[in-house]
Amino acid sequence: MKFQFLGTAAAEGIPALWCRCDACRRSREMGGRAIRTRSQAIINDELLIDFPADTYKHFLDNRLDLTNVNWCFITHSHSDHLYATDFSCLNPGFSHVQDGYCLAVYGSDKVGEKLAPVMGSLTSKGLASFTEIKPFVPVSVGRYTVTALPAIHDVNAGPLFYMISDGEKTVLYAHDTHYFHDDVWAYFKEQGVHFDMVSLDCTNACLPLTYVGHMGLAENVQVRTRMLEEGYADENTRFVCNHYSHNGISVVYDDFVPVAGKEGFLVSYDGMIMEV
Template sequence: MNVFFLGTGAAEGFPALFSRTPINREALRRGGKNLRLRSGILVDETIRVDLCPDALAQVHKYPQRDLTAIQHLLFTHTHDDHFAARELQYLSCNFAPDREGPLSVWGSAQALTKLQSEVEHFFEAPPVRCRALEPFVEVPVGHLFVTPLVAHHKTDELCFNFLFRNKANDTRLLYASDTGWYAQETWNFLENLPLDAAVVECGRGISQSPYEGHLTLEQCIAFKAKLALKPGAPVYLTHICHTGLLLHEEMQELCTPHGILVAYDGLELSL
């Protein structure tokens, strides 16, 4: 299983779109791993998780990846930094005459309903096949199997994290972006489930924000401790926000004693 990090930033990006606080200025000065587009991953070249407002920028940034070739798109939830649904209008033959076959779009029933309301505004209907997901029910997605896990992120919407399973070599990846601390039903599902890797959001960093829809660094350390990780299984942090008050190098320094790695745009993980 190959995982490519298309973006590792939070909703406003890092440096942020409209903020010039000292940490944003310093991130811009340092560049490199401190420059983060909005979050999303590409799995085995054909499965994409979330479609952010930076989707076109990612096509341009990673010319070595054929991001036009995705066959499956999984939505975690409908916040704008993950659900740039109107970009799907450019799938139609008027804009992509060379594309073959429909794109399978997976998400909660609520997310797919919102997608359909967006399609009504398109120039022409895009070639998409909508597939509704149910919590904790594994489904085949291309050559992999995916289980939607219930995240604790929005109070008015069912939000998903995803467990990817490659049956061929029995590897499992947990992708936990925009999750917050899990409710007990999700922890119960993951109990004693061996994982080969986990990607966990750290939207709050070391800030004192009371928002429960993202994790602090301290919570990420506790989150890792509750997972049934195989020996040597890596844990990466993503969805890094400038309001978390840590640049890449600072966050990695704090994470290293706990065996946690900080993801960055363009990182590739092979399982």
């Protein structure tokens, strides 16, 4: 499985638009891996996770072709993960697609509500569809099985995170969420899951968490430890910290790599490809 991180920041990006904080100033100067756009990932160039405004830049920078994407799973309705307006560019005149092309979009009821204004005309033309999904109910698309899990995040955004298998390898993409719900751990146990790659929300990096809805490195370490103890991961599982805010401590790429590395984590960057 080819898993590619396209965007690796929280809502404001790093550097943030107006921001003069130390992390943003240094990231602007350093460029390269220090620059983080809004969250998105893609599997085998055909299964997309999330659709932020930066989708346009991600597909240009990585020479990807959106008409190869058949499925798009949205984690939740926050704008850094779902910029619904750009789906209207799939309408005739804005895009010329191959005959029979239809993008299948999946997400919670809140995602459906946000997509409704653009999805109506696309659905009537057969160019896209939206399917509401529920936690713990696997969906089959092509050779993939995708299972949504309940995230601990803003309930008004219908937050889900995803377990995705291609029949051989399984990845967990867990953003935006707090340390997982007991129901999620119980599901892992019941299903006897095993992950080949785990990407965890690391919004706060080294800043101690004082609120519910995201994680930092300390919580990522707790998740990794429990997964190894309970057998959902092993020494071959690659753990990745991802989804960063400029407010995190040691969040700049070069600063965070050695800190996360000591705890057994890779640090994502925009465009990073994992051969899982």
